Amino acid sequence: MNITPSSAIAFILVLLIAPAVAGVATRTKSVLTGRQGAPALQLYFDLWKLVRRGAVFSETTTWVFRLAPAAMVATTVLAATLLPLDGRMSFIRFSGDAVAFAYVLGLGRFLLVLAALDTGSSFEGMGASREVTFASLVEVGLFLSFGTLVVVTRELSLSGMLGMPFAHHWAANAPALVMISIGLFALLLAECSRVPVDDPSTHLELTMVHEVMVLDHSGPDLALILYGSALKLAVLGALVVSVLIPRGGLPAAGSLAVLGGGLLAIGVGVGIVEATMARLRLPKVALYLAGASSLALFSLILVLWTPA
Amino acid sequence: MTHSSLQLLLLLVVLTDFAVLGTSRLSACIRWIAFQGAILGLLPLVTEGGLTMHVVALAIGTVIVKAMLLPGFLRWAIREAAIRREVEPLVGYMGSMLFGAAALGAAFAVANTMPASARGSLVVPVALVTVMIGMVILTTRAKAVTQVVGYMMLENGVYIFGLTLARRVPFLVEAGVLLDVFVGVFIMGIVVFHINREFDSISAANLTELRES
C-alpha cells in the first residue's frame, strides 16, 4: 500500500463523482434528443431514496443473492485501487496487476450472475446468460490493450504503464495508443451495458441485459448495484482517460482536474453515443465486440512488429 | 556304371511322379507310389561307395516300409472305409500335368544356381521335382487318401536327397526318419478312416467347419 495525498484525493474523487458520470450521460442524451430528462444528479437522489427503503427477497433466494451486491461494489472499489488515478501511482501496485484489475471485476460479475440464477426466474437467467456472454468477449479486447501497453512501455504494472513516463511513449506510438483508446471506450460501453450493447432506459425485459439481471434486487441492495455499475463506468472511464491523456508531466492538482474533466467527458461521450446510435440486435453484439477487440489487436501487432 | 544307373533310376522316379499325377484310379495311384518306394529302395545300392552293411539294411528297410507296408495299409483303409475309387481332382488332370511340368522347370532352374561341384548330378532336381509334385497332389486332390499319397511322394522327394548322403548320416537317423514317416502315415490313415465314418464322404474338401466366419 502506497497512499499519497494526491492518489487518495483522486480515489475519493472517483468514488464520489461516479454517479454523476452516469447522470451526465443520461443528461446529455436527453438534451441531444430534445427531451426534458432527469437532472444530472438524479442518481444520487435515487440511491438516497433506495437506502431508506426496506427490501423484499424472493423465497427461492439464498445468501448468495444478498452477498452479491456488496461483493460487486467491493470488487469495483478494489479495481479502482489498482489504477494510478492521479496519473502517478496507484494504492496497490505489482507487476501484472492489470490481470488482477480485469479478474477482480470478473469476480463481482460472477457473484452477480449467481445472484440472478438464485432467483430461479427465466428473465434473470436470460440476463445473466447474456451478461457472461458479452463479458467473456470483452476480456479479449481488454487484454489485447493491456498487451499493447506492456509492449509500448515495457512495464508490467498499471502504475508503471500509465504513470510518469507515459507521455514519452505517446510520441513514438501515437497511432497504436489512439486505437486502443477507441477500443477501450467501445469495450467500456459493453462492459457497463450501455448502447449499443444494452439500453438501460428500455422497459421491455426481453431486450435487457444488465437491468433484467438485477430485476429482483430491491432497497439497499439495488442501491449497491446501481452505485456499483456507476462506479464501474467511472473506473473504466478513468482507465480510458489515463490511456488517452498522459498526465505524468502535470502537477497533482492539474492531473486531478484532468481526471475529473475527463470522466465527465466520458459521460458526455456515452450520452452522445446513446443519442445517436440504436441498440444492436443481440447476434450483432459479438461482431461489435470483435471489432473493438480487433482495433486493439491491430495496435498490438503494430507495436510487436515495430520494436521499441 | 553306377552313375548311369543312378541317373536311370532317378528318371524312373520322375516318371512315377507324373504317373501318379496322371492316373485317375485310386488303386493305381497307390500302386505307382509303391513302385516309387521300391525304386527308392534301390537307390542307395547304386550310389558311390559300394555295398556296405549299412546301405543294404537301409535299402531293405526302405523297400519294406515304403513299397509294402504303407501302400498295403492305404489299401486297407480304402477297403475298410469303402472309399469310392476315383481320385476326384479339384484341378483337371491336364491342369495338374501342367503344374507338374512347371515344377520340373522350376526345379531345374533352382538346380542351375547350384555350386559347380554339385552340377550334373540329377539328384537335386529330381528330389525337388518330386517334392513339388507331391505338393501339387496335396493341393489339387479332394480326397484325404490322395493327399496322403501326395504327402508320401513329398516325403520320397526329401528321402531321395537323404539317400545320397547315406554315408554321412548314421543309420540310427534313417531308422528314425523311416519310423516317423511310417507312424505319421499310419495315424493319417486312422484319421482318414475316422473321417470317412464321421462324414460318410472322404472328400477333404468338406472339412471346412472350422473357419473365420
Place this chain on the structure above:
Amino acid sequence: MILLFIGLGMVVSAAVAALVVRGDALRDRVFATLVVAGAGLASVPAFRVLGGAGHLAARWPSGLPGGDLSIGIDPLSAVFLLAALAVGAANAVYGAADMRAGATARISRQANAAYAVLVVTLALVVTAQSVLLFLSAWEMMAISSFLLIMTDHHQAHVRRAGFIYLVATHTGTLLLFVMFAVWSRGAADWSFASLAAARPTLMWGGGPLFLLALAGFGVKAGFVPLHFWLPPAHAASPSHVSALMSGIVIKTGIYGILRVVMLAGAPPAWWAWIVLLLGALSAVLGVLWALAQHDIKRLLAYHSVENIGIILIGIGLGALGTAYHHPMLAILGYGAAVLHTVNHALFKSLLFMSAGAVYRMTSTCNMEELGGIAPRMPITFAVFLVGSIAIIGVPPLNGFVSEWLVFQGLFRAGYSSSALRIALLGAPILALVGGLALACFAKAAGVVFLGRPRSARPLAAREVGPAFLFPQLALAAICVAIGLMPAAILRPFLFVGATIAGEPQAQLATAWADVAPDAQHIAVFATALLLVAAVIWAGRRLVLHRRSVRSDATWSSGYGATTSRMQYTASSFAAPLLSVFGPLTGVQEHRGATVFHSVPRDLILDRVVAPLWAYVRRSALRLRPIQDGRLHFYLVYVVATVLAFLTYLVVTQ
C-alpha cells in the same frame, strides 16, 4: 527416504486391510487411517527436499536388462509427490464413505484396495529414477485406475469408457517404449542419470524424442486432441476416483513431459512453440466443450482439459525461455506450470467431491434435473463455490496466483526483443479462457445449486456427513491459504521451475527478488478485497436492520403462475455463447415449442477416433476369407511361401 517406503508400505497395507478386515465400519476406518497416516509419513522427505535437503535416492539391483531399479526424490518429484499424497489421502477418506453409501461391500472392498494401489503407484511414478521402474509404475497406475473406472461395470457406457481409456493409455505407454528406446541408444544403462548423460547422442537435437514424449505423455495428460478418453472415463468412475484421476493421474503426463525436459535438456524452440499452441488450443476448446456439457462430471472433466492447456502454456513459456536464453521466463514458465498443476489438483478434486456429494444425494449428474440444492446442502454448496472461484482464476483464491504467474510469463515474453514477443498473443487467449470459464462455472454452480429444483430428485437432498465434508473443507482451506499468502509458497515453486530449466541458483535468486514483492502485494490486495466486502456487507446489514424485510415470490414481470420448468436451463444458459463459436463446440440443438435442449458431441472421439477404429476393423475383417477352412488353400500358402523364399534365395545370389 526410509520414511517414504514406510509410508507407502502403510498405504499398501491399507489395500490389504480393505480386502481382509471384517466389519464394514471398522474396515473403512482402518483403511482411511492407514492411507492418511501413510501419506503423511511419505510426505516428510518430500518436504525436506523442497526445503533444500538435496536429492534423496535408493537403488535395487534387479537382474533386468538396463541396470538397477533406482528411486529418488528431487524437487520436481517432491512437488508432484506432495500433491499426489495430499489429494490421495483426502479422496481416500471421502471415497471410503462414498463407496460405503453407494456400493455393495464386495465392490467397495475391491475399489478401496485398487485405490490404495493407485496411490502407491502414483508415488512410484513421480519418484522412479530408472526407465523400467518408471514404466512399470506407470502401467500399474493405468491398470489400477482402469479397475477403478470399471467399478460400475454392469452399465454398458462404463465398460465402453473403460475400454477406451485402457486402449488410449496403453497406446501412450507403447509410444513411451519407443521414446525410451530411442533415448537409451547412446546410454550406458536405463537409469535416468545415464539418459541425462546420453543427451549429446540424441539425433536431430532430440527433436524426435521430444515429440514422442509429447505424444506419449500427452495421451495421459489429455490435452486436445488426445483428450478423447478423458470425459467418458471421468463420467463413468466413482466421484473420488474422478477426483484423483483429474487431480493427479492426468498430471503424471505433465510430470513426464517436465521430467523429459529436465533430463534431455533445453528443447528446441519449435517444440516450445508447438507446446504453446497445443496449450492455447486445449485451453479454449476445453472450456468451450465444458460449456456445452450438461453432465456435471463431464463438465468438470472438460475443464481438466482446459487447465491442462493452461499448464501447457506455462511449459511452453518455460521451454521458450530456455530456447531464447531468457532465464527469468524459463523459471517463471515452468514454475507457473507446476504451481497451476498443484492448484488444479486441489480445486478440481474439491469440485469433483462436492459434485459427487450431490450425485450421492440425488443420484443424477444431469444438471437439467438439478437445481435448488443450495438450501438443502449449504456446506457442499459453499465448498463448491470456493472451488469455482478458485478454478476461474479470480482473486482472492489460489487459481488467480498461478494464472497471474502465467500472465507474468506472457507479458515478460512480450517486451523481450526477440521473436519470443509473439508469445504475448497468448495473453488475450488466456483471458478469453478465463471469461468462458467464468461463464461455465456460473452455469454449473447456478444451475446445479441455485434456483428451484428442475425435477423431483433434488427434493430428497440432505447435507452429507462429516466423512464427505472434512476432506473438502481441508482442500478448500489450502486453496484459500495459497490465495491469501502466495509469498509463502511461491519460492519453492520457482525453485522447482529453476531445477527443470536447469538454471543456476543465482538466476533463481534474481527471479525471486523480482517476484517476492509482487506476491506480497497480491496478499495485500486479496486481504483488502475481503475487508472492503466485509465492511460494505456490515453496513448493509446495519441499514437493513432498521428496515422492513419481507420475502415473497420472485418478481416475474407481473406473471403469476411461474413454474420451475420456466427457469433458464443449462442448455439455454450456454446457448448464446456457444452460438458465437458455432460448429467448434460440436453441440446439436433441439428447439421445440415447449423445450430447448442441446446435445454435446466430442469432436475428436465421435468424428475422428471412432471412425478410424471402425475403418481398421473393417479392413481387418476383409482379410477373414484367408482363413476359410479349406485345407487345400492352406497348403497353397505353404507352397507360395516356399516359392517366395526360393525366389529370394535365387535373386540374392
Place this chain on the structure above:
Amino acid sequence: MLELLIVVMPLAAGGLAYVLQRARARSALLLMIATLHTGAVGLLWVRPADSALGGWLMVDDLGLVVLSLVSVLFLVVAYYAAGYLRTQTPRGGRAFVSCLLAFLSATSLVALSQHLALLWVGMESTTLAVAPLIYARNDRRSLEAVWKYLVLSSVGIALALLAVFLLATAQPVDGGSRALLLPDLISGASRLDPWWLRASFVFALVGFGTKMGLAPLHTWKPDTYGEAPSLVGGLMAGALTSCAFLGVARFTQVAMAAGLQTFVRPLLIASGLFSLLVAAAFIIGQADVKRLLAYSSVEHMGLLVLGLGVGGIGTYGSVLHLINNGLIKGMLFLTVGNLVLATGTSVVSDMHGMLRVRPVSAWLLLVGLFAVTGSPPFGLFISEFSIISGAIREHHPWVAGATVLMLTIIFAGIARMIIDIAYGEPTGADDELSSGGERASFVVGPVVLAGIVLLLGLYIPAPLRAVIGRAAASLGGAAP
C-alpha cells in the same frame, strides 16, 4: 547320462501309463514323472554339462532355456491335468496320459539334441504325440482339426527334413567335422558351402516355421487350439512352439556363425512383421476366445523371429520372450479352460460377467490380459521392450514403428474381448452355475505361472541372466 534319462524316462512312463488300469494311478504317475523331470532339469543347472550318445545329446544354453521352460510348464499342466482327469475322461484317459508323457519325452529330445537330424526326429515325434491329444473328443470338429494339423505340420516337417539334408550337403565331404553335429557345424562354419547353407536355412524357416505357426503357415493353429482341450492347447502354445522356434534358432546359429547375417536377418524380420500383421488382423473382432489365443500365439511367434532378425539386444529379448511367452500362454489356456468348463463354450457372446460366475479365474484372465500384451511389470514387457529397443538400436526404426502399431491394435482386440468376458452381467445360462466355487487344482497352476512371469518382470536371477546372455550371443545377438 542325465540327458538320456530326461528323454527316456517319460517315454517309458508313457508306455507304463498305457497299461495302468486305474485312472488315479495314471494321474499319480504323470505327476511323479513331471516332478522327476523338473528335478532332473534342475540338476542340469547346477551340474557341469557332459554329453550322451557321443555328443548327440548335450545341453547348451539355448537348449537349457527351452528344456527348463518345457519342464516347468509341463509340471504345472500335469498338476492341472490331475484335477482335470478327475472330471473329464478324454480318450478314456489312458492314451491321453501316455501321449502327454510321450510329448514330454519328444520335446526334451528336441531341446537336448545337438544332432540336427535327431532334433528333427524329436520334432516329428512331438507332432505324432500331440495328434491324439487334439483328437480327445471324438467328434467332427476335433477330427477336422486333427486332420488339418497332421497334414500341414507333416508337410512342414518334411520340408524341415529337406533342410537338414541340405545342411548336411553343405558340409565338406572330407572328414574332420562330424555330420550335422551342431558344435562341429558352428566351429567349421567358415568351411560350409554358402549355397547349400542358404537353401537349407530357407527350408528350415518354412519347415519349423510351420510348426511354430508363423503367418502364413499358421492356418492350423486356430483350429487346433480351438478344438484341443485347453491344457493341450497350453502345452502346444507354450512348449511345442518353443521347440519349433529352437529348430529355427539352431539353423540361425549355424547361419550366423557362417556370416550369413545379411541373408538371414531380412527373412526373419519380414516373416516376423507379417505374422504380427496377420495376428492383428484376425484378433480384431475375434468371436472365440481360444482362437484369439491362437492368433496371440502367432503374434508372439512373430515377435520371437523378429527379435532374432533385428539382432543385438533384440535377440536377447527374443530369448527372454521365449520363456515369458511359453509360461503366460500356458497360464492363459488353463484359465480360459476353467471358464470354458464353466460355460460350456468358448464363444464370447455366451460368456459375459465371469467376475460373478468364476471370480478367481476371471481375475486371472484380467491379469493374463495385461501380462500377454506386454504391460509392465510383467516379464513380457521386459522382453518386448528389449526387442523394440533392439530394432531401434540396430537401425530399424520403421520395424519398431510397425511393431508398435501392430501391438496397439492387438492390445485393443484382446482387451475388448477380455473386458467382455470378465465384466458385465452373466448371460442367462450362467446364472445356474454355482457362483464362486472353484477347485484349487484348477487355479493353482495359472496362479503359479502368472507369479513366475511377474517375477521375471521384476527380477532375473544371475544364473538365468548369464544363460540367456550366452544363448543370445550364440544367436548373433548381444546381452545389454
